[in-house]
Amino acid sequence: MNLVEITLQALDEAERAIPPGQPVYMLNLLCYRAHARYEDGFDAAPCSGREAFHERYRPAFRRLAAGKPLVRIFSGPVLASLVGSPGEQWDEAAINEYGDFATFRAIVDTETYRREVAPHRHAALEHFRLFALAKAM
Template identity: 40%
Template sequence: MPYTHLDPRRLHAIDGVPTGEPVTMLNLVRFREQADYGPDSSHEPCSGRTAYLERYVPAFRAIAPTFGGASPVYLGDAHDLLVGPDDERWDLVALMRYPDLPSLQAFLDDERYLREAAPHRVAALADWRFQVTSAR
């Protein structure tokens, strides 16, 4: 089953992350062939990859500094999966660091993010995994 949307209930039920410590989010991304903005969209048609890399990522980077230094750690193309189901594939791996869990939650709840960045992510994605991690 593909997943493309963030459930706000899960975002605010995260448990076990040390208070005040940075969190790094692991993103596994599979793109749609064509971005899906819906029938009434004013966006020019493009691939899911283009919607993500040329629309979502720049919007994310423009908003992130206002949230205590949220920043990309790594963004790279995914290649062969060596361990896992044969039919599972990902197009992109991204690691994003946030100063702490409340900063992540505030960022993803922010009206500017929801208006200017999230629509491009949703249009771009065929499937997505978004995992909270913290350093040991």
């Protein structure tokens, strides 16, 4: 199982589970590779996973998301794990708010995202978790 891929099946299931038109918060748990590992044929200079994510993935994602209602709420290093699976460690966590799930999907479910943006995330991350959250009432 690829632990950094956002699958069509996962997007379809989330779309069925999340009420349309409501804000959605995406919780990202990130574990970086020491050295970014790009697929053969993808032209990128060597760098760390953290650099690939912050200096390549995020700017490419922001360009693709330009004009869409996206608000970054929080991003920062994970300082300690108080509860979790033994050995499961995260370097950073981020929470992003989207106007609705359709906005998120309109960004990640495109050929441009798959070709120009996702390769940086795949190269950067050893492990990745992504959860869609609703605002507590």
